[in-house]
Amino acid sequence: MxxxxxxxxxxxxxxxxxxxxxxxxxxxxxxxxxxxxxxLMFSCNKGLMLVLIARLGQDGCLSFDTKVAEVGRNSLLR
Known part of the structure; x- marks a missing residue:
């Protein structure tokens, strides 16, 4: 069984x-x-986020040289 x-x-x-x-x-x-x-899913989002970030970088929507602080929540509120 x-x-x-x-x-x-x-x-x-x-x-x-x-x-x-x-x-x-x-x-x-x-x-x-x-x-x-x-x-429940534990620690599954890490791999999915890596794929998403890689695709965004590949498509030119995200630069790997950009600092996290530049695209963080506080910068979106400006």
Missing amino acids: PVCGGALCVYQQCKQVVDLWGGVADARDGTAWAADTLT
Whole structure:
């Protein structure tokens, strides 16, 4: 019997192209993973942010020489 589960949903050009889930959502009682099972994500944003920043730099929307203070929240309020 599986003791873990997971889900993956992928969008391409605003269209859902993958929607997979399976396994066990709660190993204590064997509840199956469902399409609407809620979960927590820890430390997942770091990798996504690195990809986003790299793409913004590649597209010329962000300079890697720009200091964080120049684009921080306080500079946006000016």
